Structure formats: structure tokens, C-alpha cells
Amino acid sequence: MSVLIDRDQGFASPALVPAEGDFARNHAGAELNIGLINNMPDTALKATERQFMKLLQAAAGPRRIRFHCFSLPSVKRSPEAKWHVESEYSDLSDLKRERFDGLIVTGAEPVAPELDQEPYWRDLTELIDWARTNTRSTIWSCLAAHAAVLHLDRIERQRLPSKCHGIFDCETVSGDALTRDAPAPLKVSHSRLNEVTEGDLAQAGYRVLTRSAQAGVDVFVRQYDSRFVFFQGHPEYDALSLQREYLRDIGRFLAREREAYPALPVSYFDAATEEKLVRFEKRARHQRHPALTNELPALTLRTDIAAGSAAAALFRNWLQYLGADTEVPLLAR
Template sequence: MPIKIPDDLPARRNLEAEGMVVMSEADAVRQDIRPLRIGLLNLMPQKQKTETQIARLIGATPLQIELTLVTTGTYVPGNVSRHHLSTFYRPWEEVRHQKFDGFIVTGAPVETLPFEAVKYWDELRSIYDWTQTNVTSTLNICWGAQAALKHFHGVEKHELPEKMFGVYPHRAVDPTAGLLHGFCDKVMIPVSRHTETRREEVEAADGISILLDSEEAGLCMAEDVARGQIFMLNHLEYDAGTLDEEYKRDVREGKAIALPKYYYPDDDPEREPPNVWRAHGHLLFANWINKTYQESPFNLSLIGR
């Protein structure tokens, strides 16, 4: 089934160019089914890229998806046009009385700041509390996962001596977990982090199951079933060229940055990097959508009861 997004959202043109079926508002209301309602709290600076990456994955599943773009009200980002925000995004305060089957919290470029120093930290904590009564399942990505672990379990992040950067091999800790159905024994996953979340601290927290980790890159994904929270510290949603853009940006700005590991053919940044994680990105999101569909009640008002 197609994904339902605003008719003039720029991501729509990108997805249609890739061959994805994107449903118009008029066509959606004619179908006699309830779409799965997914909210996306997009904290990334390049919002249109993140919109496309997430919509591409949730729109490839067999269910009709209605995507709502959400932003914080206590902080207005300065690197995205006010027109784009006002046209396509809704502040969380405007949607907090609504129910969502699924909710996604992205990463943010605030990784090296203490959580309490982030301008919208108090609002984000309120959003996490809100998910306990208004959302069936929440997928937290990168810094969003670290923030959720801090909020729900008091787990801290720790600064690394150098950026963990590349496409690292990971393994399924629990291959029987529903979110990992169909995963290979070795999964290559993009990593781009200045901090880490230590596995032993997550294991010591109550009610969390470790799902994916890496000998080199450490903890990757965990789940808190009771709270409906998934913590994905890395980036299966990335495009093939995302790490390339990050690397060349840092080089231009004179930052100390090593080549992303296991990424460029022969470690040559002039060669085009292959996407070796795309299938697992689709699989993870399909498993999450399927899990959410099975767990969420047909009557939206019953979510959280």
C-alpha cells in the first residue's frame, strides 16, 4: 500500500521518482480502511533529507501509512525555512491530544551536549511521557535513542576519544526477536557517533533486551517492551552517500576526521560507496510496522489504555 503524505511535501517528488506509490489526500479518504498513523518528530537539521529517508522505509510496507511531521515548540531550528516548518510540520503541543500507532524520534546535532543543556530537553521529556498514553510503539534513532534511555532508565552517554564512523558489521544478539525477523547473521550498519551508550549500563537497567551489537562499534539496538520503546543507536535509514557527505563536509571545515571504516571501496573517497545495508533498513522498518499493526487497537482512542 502507498504512504499518505502532504501533496506538496518536497519528499513526495523524491519518492515518486524512485517508483514509490504515494497516495494523495483525496485518494486516501476514499479507501474504507484505517491507515496506520505514524508521527515523526524530526530533530535533524536537514529535515527534507530525513523526511525522505524515513518515508521511503515506512512507505514500502503492505499497509497504508499516514505520516504526520512533528516539531518541538520550545525550540525553532534556524537552518530550515519557516515556510517549510509552518506548511508541513505541527508543533507537538498541537498533536499531543491525538493518538498514534507509531512514533519516531530522530537524532539531533546535540550529541556532545549534556542532555539538560539541550534547549528542548524538558519538552522532549514530556513527549516521552506522552508516548506512554498516546502511542503504541516508539522508535528512537541515534541521539533520540540515547535521550530515551536517559529519560526512562537514567542511562548516560559517554564521549568517545574519536568519532565512531563507518559501516560496521553487527550481529543479532537475539535472532528470534520480532524486530529482527529475516536478518542475516552479519548486518552492515552505518554508524556516525561522537558518544557511546555502554552495553553493561543498558543491561543493568530493568526491562531492556539487547537486540543488535558490534564488536567494534558496541551497542546498536535494544528494546523496552513494557514501555513500547525501541532504541536504535545507528542508521539503517541512511542513504548510500550520507557518510560521504559528512566526511567531505568535515574535511572542508578543517575538522580532524578519519575515513569512515568499511565504507569506500579500497578506502578511496573518490570512489562511490555501495549501499550494503538497504535491505536490512527496509526489513527493520517492515518488522516494526508489522509489530505495531498487530499490537495497536483498531479504535485509536483505546491506545494507551
């Protein structure tokens, strides 16, 4: 099952359509074959499909993209999400029977204390090894980036004192065509409890492309037979993604599913909204009950978050690399 992404196509739903036989192989110069390994939590599963489809559509220009959705079978799912994956996604075994120009691999919500204890660890490491030699380039996002560097170079992620959550200004620190024509600064969403440090990455031979003074390393790369691109953040997030996560975490606090009340996302809500949310937090700590979510104030985002502009530039350059003549690499190695 796949989606054919055209420049003027609308996405009323993420439903997939059957592939058109050998069309991609017969039009290799005009069409790219890209797979999304979507391991995001059930609540973000469909939103992630739409976000990446819209992002690739905005970045592709006149080029057509054959977009395939997969998910690691060992990621735990609710019955509804499992049905969606089984009925709408391609089987992961099909990945090795097709030629893919590029892959995008998302993280999953952690359920184990250590990454290599996650139930999907074996499936993920087999995917990492396969992608090294069977794609031109693979993008590893957030937790998937942490898992990849752990498997490849035993780089351990480090727990942060508090969650890195918000929109951060990132600067380009290493010249590379992946960041060509990107806005300065790049405003990128981050949402994570852990990080890999620039010192550990540099020592192992990775090259950092962008970083934030507050959030640390943002984008970094490593060349194998495939060019691996790692995002510690979530450039695909739309304007409301962080809001949904923040409200989810408030709901979990009120339902006593988590002990800590979530901190406000950095540089995300406007000043008036932040004041209202600080007052709501005080109430929530004293009247901790799920019904209190019905009294959350109206939320207004800052006008300068520039959601999607950084991602559009990065993915435009990535697609140009995937479509370039392999003997004249677009991106520095």
C-alpha cells in the first residue's frame, strides 16, 4: 500500500491507495520511493502520517513521491491502532523487496528504562543495519536517532534535568547543502527527556549541522553507504503538536498517571496564555481531578513560531539529494 504524492494533491485523510505496478521503476528520474517507519504513539499515529505527507508535498516541487507507510510490528499498540496499521500499512517484510530512495524512521514512546530493553529493539536494530546499505539516505527522528547511535557506536543518551519541550532557535554550525537556504535561525520543535551530546557525537565521527543554545544538538549526520541524517527534534511537527502533547501530559497528571506537572513549552504560547496556564497549574495541584481538564483556558500560540518553515527547507534539500545523480553527490560527505 502506498500514497502517490503530487504537488496539488489534497489530503482529506491519510488513507493509502494501491501502488501502480512498476510505475516507480519506469519513472525513476521523476519519482522517488520513500518509506515512513511510523512508530509514534497511538495518539499521534495518524497525525504523523499527515504531517510527513504534507511536508514532503511542500518540499517536492514538481517531483512525484511514492510514499509507503510501515511500522515496527513489535511496537505495542491499542486494538484500534493495531487494526489501522494492519489494514492500511505495508508489511515490514515488503521493505526489503522494494528499492527505496529514502527512509524516515520515527521514535516510539519508551516503555523500558533502557533503549536496548525496549520490546522493539531487535526489529529496530535490524532496520538500522539494513538501511545502511539499502537506501541513499535515511532520516532518524528523536528517539530513533538515539537508538541508532547507541546501536552503531554505543553512544549513550543522557537524561535531562527536565523535559526539553518547546520551539528553539537553532543555528547552523557546519556548512552542508542540507541546510542550504534554511531560515536563520531555524525554529525547531523539540520534545524529549534525553539527549546525546555534541562531544560524544564528535568523538565517534558524527558531524553536527545545527544546534540550539538551550536545546543542544539539533541535526547531525554520518556517511555510510547510505547518508544517515539524525534529528534530535521534530521538524515535522505542525503548529499544534506541542499543544496536544502538553494537554495530554496535563490530563495524565490530573488522572494520576504521572507525578510531575508538565512545564510550559518554551517560546510557544503567548504571554497572556502563559499567565492563564500558570494560574490553572496552581488549581490543578490543589484540585487534582480528571474533570478539571474541562476548565482549561483558551490557548493562543505566539505569532513567531514559524511552524514548518525549517522543515520545508531541510526536506527540500534532502529530496534533491535523493534525486541527484549518484556520481555527483549533492550533499557533502
